[in-house]
Amino acid sequence: MNKKKYLSILVDNHEGVLTRIASLFRQRGFNIDSLTVSATNDSSLSRITIGMSGDEEEIKQIINQTKKLYEYEGMFEIDPNDSLIRELLLVKVAADEHIRSSLLELATIYKAKIIDISDGSMVFELTGKPLKLDSYIENLKPYKILEMCRTGATALQRGKVKMTK
């Protein structure tokens, strides 16, 4: 059974850390669905959030391999019930005057922001759980999506910091 899973990994803020993790995933034949790397409140650490799918055993194995990296400092598996997961979407949709209002209506439902209106197109910004973004994109399908990008999920745990070393 393939499962979608997000890992939040704290690593030393060194050059090449991302390559090291990416190389590990590649060797084990793991496809990364999404990836974010960002600074943390500690300047010596970076947070990597990886979205991937695989079976339980494979995921366990890649977690164990990741923990062996010298620059690894901690990780948690993102449990949707216990974590705050957010992703940002920017989507450019073809829009003449006739459909602007219906696009606007859809944006209101999803609480997406209009960040650009140009000749023939509109750009929306939406932040939320990846599933919400999926659903919004699904509803935009009847329209013509010209361009789009998603940042990939990033996440924090609720409450106390619970990292496994």
Add this chain to the structure above:
Amino acid sequence: MVLNGSQILANVLIENEVDTIFGYPGGAVLNIYDALYEYSDRITHILTAHEQGAAHAADGYARATGKTGVCLATSGPGATNLVTGIATAYMDSVPMVAITGNVPNSLIGRDSFQEVYIAGITMPITKHNFVVRKIEDLAPTLRSAFKIAISGRPGPVLVDIPKDITAAVTEYTPAPKQTAERLLSYTGDRIDVIAEEINKAKRPVIIFGGGVKNSNAGKILKNIIKKANIPATHTLMAAGVLRWDMEENLGMLGMHGSVCANRAVNDADVIITVGSRFSDRVALSPSKFGKRAVMIHIDIDQSEIDKNVKCDYHIVGDAETVLGDLEPLLEETRHTEWFEEINKMDKQIAFTQGGDVLHPKEIMDIISEVGGDDGLYVTDVGQHQMWAAQYLHHVKADNFLTSGGLGTMGYGYGAAIGAQIGTGRKTVFHITGDGSFHMNLNEACTAVSYDLPVITVILNNSVLGMVRQWQTSFYGKRYSATDPHRKTNYVKLAEGFGAKGYSCKNADEFRAALKEAVEYGGPVWIECLVGKDEKVLPMIPGGGTVEDIICE
């Protein structure tokens, strides 16, 4: 004291009690070699014929002495030539520090002459690697490299030093020798529950691997085997941990393991695996491996748990510590019936004697006889390697060096040179085949230059025997690219290098040549003619089980 980067490197090596390194000079490491000239009273540099030889020598040095092996190469091709040696050390968990020069920081990333991104290349084959960007980072980085190489599951670490760093100066403050972060505690399942399972067992078996050797747990393992009367089988990496003739030692396990070892594992009700990773050459069919048994896995590396074979119980920790705590919990018992059953299962492989060729077993018997308990045996990869594993009279854990995980043909000569230099022993036998030997026989010049008593025994069957054996068994004797028709005259070639050469057709000639070689005390090659149809047996084909074992 203010020193330049090259002098700092020399000093950190000295801090870590490194008195010997293996390497090859070049443009990017000129400053380092200049410092080595200055420090030559404290650090001996061994110049090999090729950087690959230097990497294997550092590996052999480490395996034979237990110390960290150090190799040094220049940028670009010097660095890439180390790659096979580093990967070999990585797969067999050998502590090594590889130092490469690189072009100056100002030239990095410009496809400069002899520039490669060696840190990128070696990322998947090192425990960790570093690029030193600032002179202030050099000493701490090198110290970390030594620490990482020996801590936990050992392995190679590479430090890439751009040329400008080797000339830049900074304050150097001496530091103590790096020591391993030894795991004193362990995690996983409860050891008393595990002991209970073992105490209940009627047909227990122990599988032990290289981890037992690395943690020096041989003695405690032996105590457990004697006390709880458990038959034990080893992987290739653990030959010699138990004496070859110890009653409870069933010999090697896996593809070319003994019949009784493979049968015992198949029929066991409890299997205790220590310091072994169930590689595909041991657990050929992971889903069927030990399927009748309660499986217990003890390993230092968390990622090995449930990686290849799923186990019922596991402990992550140092083998010596865990076994030390396990031993008092085990009951003294006898498994007489089980041993009788195992002994009945065993099957000796028949072999031919006499004629114009030597049988591999005869060769190994004679080497063991001449080499004795202090003989150090280093192999290459192929049929000769398996025969050496099966038939040498293994008595000590550190006396058998072989490339297990990576299976590197051409490993042996460099490794034997490193092991000889590390131990100073007079009886170092490099056991090779004609295929493997042709890969790196250039290291003969190293053995000659340093007058090293490394005795190379070449099992010459004139073909690439292991691959040919598979072609015989599984490819309908379609011998594709396994008969190179080489006309190498080993005696003359040895002489050309300045070594001594012999060629032997029978056991008496070989015994005499080997004794002469030991007497001589310098580099010697001894060619032994072996039949090209000789097979390594028993054999379980890849993916098979003991039911598929081939014995003739």
